[in-house]
Amino acid sequence: MDRRSSxxxxxxxIRGMIFSGALRQGDHVRQDEIAETLGMSRIPVRExxxxxxxxxxxxxxxxxxxxxxxxxxNSVRDHYALLxxxxxxxALRATERGDDEGVARLRVxxxxxxxxxxxxxxxxxxxxxxxxxxxxxxxxxxxxxxRLMTGIxxxxxxxxxxxxxxxxxxxITTIARAIRDHDGSRASTAFVSLLDGQGERVVALLAARKxxxxxxxxxxx
Numbered sequence: 001m002d003r004r005s006s007x008x009x010x011x012x013x014i015r016g017m018i019f020s021g022a023l024r025q026g027d028h029v030r031q032d033e034i035a036e037t038l039g040m041s042r043i044p045v046r047e048x049x050x051x052x053x054x055x056x057x058x059x060x061x062x063x064x065x066x067x068x069x070x071x072x073x074n075s076v077r078d079h080y081a082l083l084x085x086x087x088x089x090x091a092l093r094a095t096e097r098g099d100d101e102g103v104a105r106l107r108v109x110x111x112x113x114x115x116x117x118x119x120x121x122x123x124x125x126x127x128x129x130x131x132x133x134x135x136x137x138x139x140x141x142x143x144x145x146x147r148l149m150t151g152i153x154x155x156x157x158x159x160x161x162x163x164x165x166x167x168x169x170x171x172i173t174t175i176a177r178a179i180r181d182h183d184g185s186r187a188s189t190a191f192v193s194l195l196d197g198q199g200e201r202v203v204a205l206l207a208a209r210k211x212x213x214x215x216x217x218x219x220x221x
Contacts, residue, residue, distance in 0.1 A: 007048050008048070009044075013048075014049075015052070016154040018211070019071075019154050024070065025068055025070035028066070029065065029067065029068060056069055057069060070211070071206055072213050073213070079199065080196060084195030086145055089137075090142050093137035094133050094137045094187075095178070103180055106136065106180075107176055113126055122158045122165050164201055168198070172194075174190045174194075175187050175194070
């Protein structure tokens, strides 16, 4: 592993274990075993645990270690709702601040996404479209938040979650047309709707794989 990014790669590995069901709610995350499996020291594993604790994937308890917090239904929905609001604001700002050249590039990116055939091509075309949205928004703060929002699905979202490719192509087309028409409000609303729908598809997938739990409404936070 690349030493500069080994912590983030370990975090991705543990997310993958939780997503696959190899680690479940309440399981002890055995850091020594993970370090041995990945052939590295415990330092990047500890870094990964800190990151995952901040993200809510695990709970790091003093003198006991890290335990899987798991994927809960409310948090999954809220994650995609937050993404929708962030991307929606970026689309609104892109409409307000973008120029004709930026809109033209965005339309090309949207067309390439519509024409992409496989999950890998869709993934890269979608990333290009989002980069153009944030470039047109001209806000380092929004761009920074976009980079900080890690994904719930460990891997290619469009390959692992059924139904997401068609929904993404339809939603992105609507967003690009709204920005072309200088309708930032419609673009923002479309992004929120798109991510809400994708969040529901993730919830359905996780529920079908029996790795989703529903928080107890009577439990204290």
